[in-house]
């Protein structure tokens with residue numbers, strides 16, 4: 001029997017156990033550049049650990065996934081946070097699970113972004129690899145750059161879990 005999870009609209013409150021929502025709504029802001037710009041300040045924290053590592057900024061082009069999404073893999077990064085910021089103003093799917101050594105599929109949560117929102121997974125937060133829904137989408141990634149391994153995987157039996165938009 002396949003468990004089907006319906007993605008819910010992403011909110012900062014619902015996502016708080018897993019990370020930060022990168023958005024201007026509800027954020028502390030102040031004017032800069034002689035009042036010509038409004039800065040939404042410190043909306044998410046980039047974390048990393050390890051000596052020969054740093055926080056880097058990358059770009060990624062993601063091919064769309066078929067929906068409903070068959071979930072067979074989750075991952076986490078124990079040595080740093082990972083942020084994805086969309087550049088195409090298109091909603092994308094965010095799938096997360098509570099912290100811990102194992103994942104119970106009943107506890108997995110799925111969110112759909114509003115197209116403007118980005119997300120920042122906290123260090124060691126279980127998540128599905130980045131899922132775009134329409135054409136190839138481009139994102140900015142802000143995460144730990146290092147030569148050592150920083151990706152724990154959790155495999156889910158095919159046919160156990162799918163995520164749908166409605």
Ligand SMILES: NC(=O)N[C@@H](O)C(=O)O
Pocket residue numbers: 075082127128129130141
């Ligand atoms: N590795 C990478 O850039 N991305 C994945 O960790 C992911 O969460 O999509």
Ligand code: NI
Pocket residue numbers: 075076077082127129
């Ligand atoms: Ni990741």
